[in-house]
Amino acid sequence: MTTSPATTGGRAAGGRTLDTTDAPLLTKVRRSRAGTALTDAGKATLRAYGVATAGRRRGPELVVVGAKRGGTTSLWKYLDSHPGILPTFPRAEQIKGTYFFDEEWAHGERWYRSHFPTDRTRARAAMELGYEPIAFEASPYYLFHPHAPARAHQTVPDALIVALLRDPVERAFSHYKERRNHTEPLAFADAIAAEADRTAGEEERMLADPSVISMAHRHQTYVAQSRYAPMLERWIGAFGPDQVLVAPAEEFYADPQELCDQITDRVHLPRHDLGRPEPFNSEPSADMDDEVRTALRASLKDDIEAVEQLLGRPMPWPR
Numbered sequence: 629m630t631t632s633p634a635t636t637g638g639r640a641a642g643g644r645t646l647d648t649t650d651a652p653l654l655t656k657v658r659r660s661r662a663g664t665a666l667t668d669a670g671k672a673t674l675r676a677y678g679v680a681t682a683g684r685r686r687g688p689e690l691v692v693v694g695a696k697r698g699g700t701t702s703l704w705k706y707l708d709s710h711p712g713i714l715p716t717f718p719r720a721e722q723i724k725g726t727y728f729f730d731e732e733w734a735h736g737e738r739w740y741r742s743h744f745p746t747d748r749t750r751a752r753a754a755m756e757l758g759y760e761p762i763a764f765e766a767s768p769y770y771l772f773h774p775h776a777p778a779r780a781h782q783t784v785p786d787a788l789i790v791a792l793l794r795d796p797v798e799r800a801f802s803h804y805k806e807r808r809n810h811t812e813p814l815a816f817a818d819a820i821a822a823e824a825d826r827t828a829g830e831e832e833r834m835l836a837d838p839s840v841i842s843m844a845h846r847h848q849t850y851v852a853q854s855r856y857a858p859m860l861e862r863w864i865g866a867f868g869p870d871q872v873l874v875a876p877a878e879e880f881y882a883d884p885q886e887l888c889d890q891i892t893d894r895v896h897l898p899r900h901d902l903g904r905p906e907p908f909n910s911e912p913s914a915d916m917d918d919e920v921r922t923a924l925r926a927s928l929k930d931d932i933e934a935v936e937q938l939l940g941r942p943m944p945w946p947r
Contacts, residue, residue: 674718678742685741687784689895690764693863694771696853697802698794699877702907704766706888710900712761714745714753725767729776731841737783762895769846772853774835777866788894789867793935794877795945796854796928801916804850811847817920823851851924857934878944881907
């Protein structure tokens with residue numbers, strides 16, 4: 629008995645063979661209110677199972693902390709391709725980061741560990757690989773969040789911390805363009821001019837009350853999130869310089885294999901050939917106004933020098 633090409637899509641409930649023309653209908657069902665509710669319920673069930681089994685899960689050995697719009701998505705994708713770096717739980721909902729150390733802290737440590745593989749999964753992978761695997765996450769707001777370093781050290785004190793620092797002027801504009809597509813009504817120059825007033829007192833409020841979640845602090849700090857020195861000082865102060873690996877995004881994009889090899893060496897994994905990886909968001913922001921670019925670069929010059937002094941190396945950014 630032959631099967632018609634129109635009946636190769638699988639089987640629906642009740643045994644009916646799905647026609648390929650059913651695909652739009654299935655997509656519509658999944659996106660319906662009932663379909664969304666069913667999906668959300670399934671995710672909640674899996675997360676509850678992860679929390680219930682958190683005693684058999686451990687935190688990650690590697691945490692990529694940012695910077696926002698600095699290359700963390702590319703790095704996450706490249707590292708995620710390593711067979712010795714296990715996916716988050718559940719695999720079907722593979723995520724880049726948990727945002728636990730910034731905005732999800734109230735969920736508690738069991739919730740955090742629910743995102744990572746069980747000891748049994750790790751042991752099974754070790755048998756197959758011939759070496760111990762690791763887990764990791766990449767949450768780009770961690771670098772800037774004032775509570776994140778201490779919280780991370782409290783939870784995963786032995787983890788390797790990795791920060792990618794993009795040219796701070798390009799990072800600020802890329803951050804702005806992302807928000808422009810969502811909630812930012814102002815032009816870039818106006819948003820920079822308004823930043824101090826918009827975010828005044830927000831970090832102090834967060835420090836005074838660790839439960840505070842500030843959208844202004846996260847989304848409207850275009851220039852502040854490009855001042856890397858204070859953030860690095862917090863992370864190095866929490867973990868020590870030997871546990872914090874910092875790399876310029878421009879060098880990473882030029883040679884992704886080099887940084888990935890440094891990371892896998894540090895977490896005791898064999899090196900993994902990336903092939904010819906595709907970069908994400910690596911191009912400079914050519915449409916930025918020249919006067920705004922010049923003024924912003926001048927305002928960030930002192931911080932670039934502070935970063936270089938802190939790291940003991942020059943950064944590949946114009947002055």
